Amino acid sequence: MSSYLEVVRHSPSRCRAAVARALFPYLFRRIAKSVVESCEFDSLKNYETSYRRLARLLGRDEDCLPACEIEFLLSVENRGAHPGTIALREYLFLSAFASILAPERAVEIGTLAGFSAAIIAAALHRRHPHEKGVLVETIDRNTHSVVDADKPVGFQIPDIILDFADTVHVLAPADSAVIRENSGREELQIISIDADHQHPRPLLDLLRAAPHVRSGGWILLHDIKLGTIGRTSTETDHKLGAAASFGAEWLFTYWPFRKIAGGNIGAVQIPARKAAIVPTALRLMKLPFEMKVSSHPRVRRELYESLLPLV
Helix, strand or coil: CHHHHHHHHCCCHHHHHHHHHHHHHHHCCCCCCCCEEECCCCCCCCHHHHHHHHHHHCCCCCCCCCCCHHHHHHHHHCCCCCCCCCCHHHHHHHHHHHHHHCCCCEEEECCCCCHHHHHHHHHHHHHCCCCCCCCEEEECCCCECCCCCCCECCCCHHHHCHHHHHHEEEECCCCHHHHHHHCCCCCEEEEEECCCCCCCHHHHHHHHHHHHEEEEEEEEEECCCHHHHHCCCCHHHHHCCCCCCCHHHHHHHHCCCCEEECCCEEEEECCCCHHHHHHHHHHHHCCCCCCCHHHHHHHHHHHHHHHHHHC
């Protein structure tokens, strides 16, 4: 009850009664547990088999691989890893997800070197080869990469998709709040979150993104096992600030609606009634914040504010 009253209290005075009425049906309802569906991509050799399984899970039984998809992914694999780049199994899942749903535009939160943005853009470009506009908007709070301070965020994008690098638009410095300036409500089908993993940053990013994702659309989450992995992480992982952050892991674990896991990457589906997300958000907000204590009041206020567009 106290959590719900806090949501109402943080609402503008003119709409507190409407917020209270909208949330009332969820006040005494137990949060259901959802079953995790799984589709892992273990190698390029088995990519097509996994692709077809994921297509079935996404309700696209007739989908087939676009031309040159395997060749592109092979060229990426042969590039070698760059610090901060997602692993092979993860970018195969990401590429397949974008390729199967094939929206005309996607948004990414967390750019770093731009590897994931390029992977998504390449998948969409294969589906929409004649599209001349922006296919992916990628958002980062930094202007320069945290793994290579001499280079701007997104510096890998032209190296990976040279012929259509202009299909990716980098927004930096900016955070997930900028989505409302560039996207309409219910406009997007896919948003990828791979930014600050400290709880509750991934939750805040998702809440800000959710109003702009159509009902039944998907939000991809990277590092859904990072907290567990971080307990035994290497010194290098700690330097990257990645170790023992449970934000994305808790968000994926507690998500009560449909979700698909692909190893250390997964996707959660946005429900038909977005107000149904609020109870889970309030539950997650009770978990210990992993950020600096001095930032807690500001972040908590931002979380409450981000709940209002869902109601």
